[in-house]
Amino acid sequence: MGASLVDQYQRQARWRRWSEALALLPLERGQRVLDLGCGVGEIAGRLRQLGAEVVGVDANEELLSAARLSYPDVCFNCADIRELAPETVGIVDGIWASFVAAYFPDLTPTLARWSACLRPGGWMALVEMDDLFAHEPFPNEFRDDIARFYEEAKRAGRYDFEAGRSLAGAARAAGLELLHESVLADDELSFAGAAKPDVLEAWRSRLDRMGGLKAFLGDRFTKFAEAFAATLRSDHHSSRTRVICVIAQRPNTNATKQRADAISESSRSTGA
Numbered sequence: 615m616g617a618s619l620v621d622q623y624q625r626q627a628r629w630r631r632w633s634e635a636l637a638l639l640p641l642e643r644g645q646r647v648l649d650l651g652c653g654v655g656e657i658a659g660r661l662r663q664l665g666a667e668v669v670g671v672d673a674n675e676e677l678l679s680a681a682r683l684s685y686p687d688v689c690f691n692c693a694d695i696r697e698l699a700p701e702t703v704g705i706v707d708g709i710w711a712s713f714v715a716a717y718f719p720d721l722t723p724t725l726a727r728w729s730a731c732l733r734p735g736g737w738m739a740l741v742e743m744d745d746l747f748a749h750e751p752f753p754n755e756f757r758d759d760i761a762r763f764y765e766e767a768k769r770a771g772r773y774d775f776e777a778g779r780s781l782a783g784a785a786r787a788a789g790l791e792l793l794h795e796s797v798l799a800d801d802e803l804s805f806a807g808a809a810k811p812d813v814l815e816a817w818r819s820r821l822d823r824m825g826g827l828k829a830f831l832g833d834r835f836t837k838f839a840e841a842f843a844a845t846l847r848s849d850h851h852s853s854r855t856r857v858i859c860v861i862a863q864r865p866n867t868n869a870t871k872q873r874a875d876a877i878s879e880s881s882r883s884t885g886a
Contacts, residue, residue, distance in 0.1 A: 620680040622819050623654045629802035629813070635712075635859045636660060638794050640737050645707035648731065650695045651714035655681030658688045661710065669703070671695055696724075700731045707733055712741035715784075716777035719768045725788035735866035738790060741859045743803055744778025748854035752845045756838055763830050772826060778858035790862035798857040805853060809846040817846055 617625070636657075641647070643665030649658040652670030654677050661668045662685065670690040672678050678690045693702075695714070709728055718724040729738060747760045764775045774780070782795050802813050809817070821827070821839050828835045845851060 627656045631798045647708040650711040653677045655685045659685040709738045715742045716774045719774040721784040722787040732864040739861045742778045744856045781860040785862040794861040800857045804855045
């Protein structure tokens with residue numbers, strides 16, 4: 615029996631460079647922060663250790679149950695982040711969303727909705743991968759398949775496999791001011807040389823979860839998965855996949871401050 619989804623998510627934390635990303639935040643102790651798509655709560659727990667009042671939000675109750683066990687001093691809510699609004703979560707000082715943006719191919723209006731929950735001057739941190747299958751050496755016979763799969767998934771509104779490159783532009787278009795953009799090193803997604811056994815197993819689990827890719831490739835999926843695994847095992851393996859971190863800020867203007875204060879007061883009076 616393969617590892618559970620919770621086990622897979624918890625295992626992935628070892629390959630992320632979260633300390634580097636968290637060090638870039640304009641985070642202050644006592645700030646109220648939302649962790650959107652919080653999963654098993656790794657980042658929510660880290661933010662709490664840094665002194666933030668954290669609310670983790672995810673739609674997967676299995677992952678949230680694990681998060682509550684691991685981080686009992688963090689509040690976790692089961693909710694659809696597509697419906698995030700200041701009237702329901704109040705006004706916060708910061709928003710963290712890692713590996714979430716790709717699920718919103720039309721990203722700009724999503725970021726505009728999320729930013730409505732930020733106080734004037736509040737920050738938003740986005741981390742997302744770009745070009746998941748950009749690994750070499752990979753058989754040419756599958757290159758067109760990948761390009762068409764990317765296009766089909768984005769057109770259908772399911773997922774943007776090239777979302778990382780769009781983060782900064784979408785944040786600006788949503789009215790946010792860009793504070794930082796960088797590429798994070800990642801030992802699972804963008805490494806060189808042959809994959810270690812645990813990384814290779816993580817990729818097998820990832821591919822097994824990708825029902826959309828299975829449906830798209832049909833009876834060619836098994837051959838694709840074998841070819842991709844061979845690519846990762848190669849001593850000549852290299853990756854063009856990038857993990858991109860963008861930090862932006864809601865402009866601090868009198869008009870937005872007055873609106874935020876009104877919403878915050880309304881939220882307190884209704885107990886939100």
